Amino acid sequence: MTEAPAMRDFALEAYMSKWEFVARYNLTGSDAESLRLPDLLALANDGERAEFENLSLSYTQTYGAPALRAEISRTYDSTAPEDILCFAGAEEGIYIAMKVLLTADDHAIVITPNYQAAETIPLSICAVTGIALDENDDWSLDIDKVEAAIRPNTKLISINFPNNPTGKILPRKTFDALVTLCRKHGIWLFSDEVYRLIERTPELRLPQAVDVYERGISLNVMSKAYGLPGLRIGWIACKDRALLQRFERYKHYLSICNSAPSEVLARIALRNRETVLARTRGIVSNNIGLLNDFFADYSHIFDWKEPNGGCVAFIRYKGPDGVEAFTQKLVEEAGVFFLPSSVYRSDLGPVPQDRLRVGFGHLDLREGLSALGKYLMRNDRY
Ligand SMILES: Cc1ncc(COP(=O)(O)O)c(C=O)c1O
Incomplete structure (x- = not known):
């Protein structure tokens, strides 16, 4: 009997688990800003709230x-x-x-x-x-x-x-x-x-x-x-x-x-999906404005183009050090976390290796961009 090949490590999730909960600024997440429990329960009707509070586990x-x-x-x-x-x-x-x-x-x-x-x-x-x-x-x-x-x-x-x-x-x-x-x-x-x-x-x-x-x-x-x-x-x-x-x-x-x-x-x-989705879309739309402004000042380093859906983009990094070294130093020295394109390496064919993933579903994007901007200014080759 032939054995099925083992699954290789899930590169993205492994990289995420290293940095996601320790990096100060996560500029790479693919989810939208999480709701807090009280905010979600505030959307419940009386029946749902009673059901939740009396729930058998x-x-x-x-x-x-x-x-x-x-x-x-x-x-x-x-x-x-x-x-x-x-x-x-x-x-x-x-x-x-x-x-x-x-x-x-x-x-x-x-x-x-x-x-x-x-x-x-x-x-x-x-x-x-x-x-x-x-x-x-x-x-x-x-x-x-x-x-x-x-x-x-x-x-x-x-x-x-x-x-x-x-x-x-x-x-x-x-x-x-x-x-x-x-x-x-x-x-x-x-x-x-x-x-x-x-x-x-x-x-x-x-x-x-x-x-x-x-x-x-x-x-x-x-x-x-x-x-x-x-x-x-x-x-x-x-x-x-x-x-x-x-x-x-x-x-x-x-x-x-x-x-x-x-x-x-x-x-x-x-x-309550219309309310929940309107909140997400509002955050994403505001963040796209921030990214358009930010990357306009750094077009010599990044090729940013607003994608037509979702809350992530896979943008080219043009610095001389290469995207792996850049993202590594950036998270270690400034706490700003991006996923480099190596985590998207495929067994099925080439994937561009000069890119990083920007996530823009979260409320703290402005602070993260400010930290990124300061890091780029401190490093004069940028
Ligand atoms: C395209 C895609 N599918 C599936 C998943 C897995 O979703 P979940 O974490 O909710 O299981 C993800 C998570 O990032 C994803 O990006």
Whole structure:
């Protein structure tokens, strides 16, 4: 029997765990500013508050609490609560979907650059082809390259738009072409939509895969646009209920069920989603203004371009020391934390190695930029 290859370390998460909680200024986070518990509870109606305060801290249903699944299903155009399966964050959903869908005889296609789980988990199971977004053409996706990569045994195409780390959103016609391609070949479209609902304008918002394609699998989470990563509530929406049940059976070996308090809190946030999302979008929009101003003064060092979605951008660093040395010294000497492009290294093909990830979902961006500006001024070669 041949053994599946081991999964290499998750470079981004390993780098994050080294610096995320010690760096003074985190200018690289991919989530939006977290809500505080009292602020979230202030949005609860009397019934929800009473439910939260009297909650039994028991196991909950593996699929997720029925009322939560009902609230989640309302965030799609066409799903029923039975089409939703909750997970401990989006990460568990990626893991389980890949483990259930793919076998050693299959082939998968994954976009690069990516959140590493998107490629490392499939790579531990089967052959995977990477299709690179074109950094010289505003991170565009060449649909002909995707088509050319399809093999008779291609089972799944995995996408993530708005993309981590580039913030790219596909034009609607490219997304539609991808769906058409998947339909033609009977391929599952695994669509990581965790940054959806953070777009520069609503017209840029893509449909959710599950709403437009019978083999669409939509992944989402409370962590990003809703600013509630600590709840660890994610979900998959999929209309193939037999497949969803296979995912559920796998979950019995992992988290089993979600945390009961998190389920109630997620439901409160989702019922008030317009308020919660307006807060996130306000913070992001204000931060983009700050970044535009800041980088205008430092265009000799950074190529900043506002991405069309999400709250991260993957910007070029042009200093002579290179981005690895720069980000390392910057966090050690000034406490300003950026992820360097090495954490996005892919096993599927080259990823630009002169970039860093800027995150702009947090309220303390102004202070962080001020510390960065002072550091750059102190170092006269900048
Ligand atoms: C594209 C993408 N998918 C999934 C995840 C995992 O989300 P969570 O931390 O909520 O499990 C992340 C986290 O950064 C992400 O960027």
